[in-house]
Amino acid sequence: MKFLKDFNFKDKRVLVRFGFDVPLKDGQVTNDFRIRTGVPTIEYLLNQGAKVILLTHLGRPNGQVVEELRVDPIGQKLAQLIDKPVKKLDDCIGSAVVQAIEQMKSGQVILLENVQFHPGEKTKDPSFINLLASLADFFVFEAFGQAHRDYASISGLSKKMPSCAGLLLEKEIENLHQTMDKTEHPFVVIIGGVKISTKIKVIKNYLAKADNLILGGALANTVIRAKGFAIGKSIIEEEMVAQAEKLELTNNKLHIPVDVVASADPTGKSSSRIAPVGKTEPEEMILDIGPDTVHLFNQIIAQAKMIVWNGPMGLFEVGAFNSGSEQVARAVAQSSAFSLVGGGDTICLLGELDLLDKIDHVSTGGGAMLKFLVNEKLPGIEALK
Secondary structure (H helix, E strand, O other): OOEHHHOOOOOOEEEEEOOOOOOEEOOEEOOOHHHHHHHHHHHHHHHOOOEEEEEOOOOOOOOOOOHHHOOHHHHHHHHHHHOOOEEEOOOOOOHHHHHHHHOOOOOOEEEOOOHHHOHHHHHOOHHHHHHHHOOOOEEEEOOHHHOOOOOHHHHHHHHOOOEEEOHHHHHHHHHHHHHHHOOOOOEEEEEOOOOOOOOHHHHHHHHHHOOEEEEOHHHHHHHHHHOOOOOOOOOOOHHHHHHHHOOOOOOOOEEOOOEEEEEOOOOOOOOOEEEEOOOOOOOOEEEEEOHHHHHHHHHHHHOOOEEEEEOOOOOOOOHHHOHHHHHHHHHHHHOOOEEEEEOHHHHHHHHHOOOHHHOOEEEOOOHHHHHHHOOOOOHHHHOOO
16 A cells, blocks of 8 residues: 655645545534544645645435535635635536646645535446546545445545555554554443444454443344334334344343433424333334443443444434433543544534543544454455555
């Protein structure tokens, strides 16, 4: 794998694929962590006299133009952070894009439109890859959070042009390798979030490698259901129940909620209650972990020497259901263990609580981080080798 130091970028067009998939509210970036992590690479390239062309995705537009998912707010935030103008274009391919890049001077920055507005991104369309590759002389990959996706701008461009890892990706790989090579015990892994389908493989892997594996969030609902407990109208992946049943559900290392916060209303405007697992009413949803579960999880976290965490414990975006995630976040931050945390929602949560600086390494990847740590091959990184 090559790195920035291996190339001379003076007067060259450099296309950098970032993962600036940040939360927005009223057209403003509400958490700029992922943008800030990209600044060192941008400044390095500007100092080298490059013409810097930035590419990212935002949200899930599914191959269509979605006005609310245009990347203008990212360009505005980035301009503030690097204290330089960032010219935002209205597409990522086409004659207007080619013309704007032809007119670039060294030391200037262009931000292309959301790459996922084009269906060719996810289908890895060769003609789309060729159009992107024609825009630049070099390709720099920095979107570690998307490295597990086999998309055009993730794993396709590296095969078409001189390519390397950026400073952020280099740091991610270094820190994650350190975690893998120097695992300390007790080793605790915390996995939350919504989908168990994207994490079932790593859950099985960590059940073998970790001393304790904590599951929370909606993905734990699928495991609770697999154990035969009532979950009411809780979010689950019905098609994954059979897979969850194959997990070692009686393994003493596996910890799932023992009590939950249940409500018929996920907006938090109606009443909610603490219920033992299995005692959820038919019209209720599991929306957070309960106090006994928080106590249990925090006892396990307190004994850890190394912690890996990805995914919140409940619907943390709603005030009535954020207590479990918040208390687990504080326990991880206060722990003397080496802590490695990743994933967009988890980063947002830690940012809101002003705890990011209490974590030893905050990864820009969630699913990518978990897969890297159990030696799964990530297309975005494999393509650079």
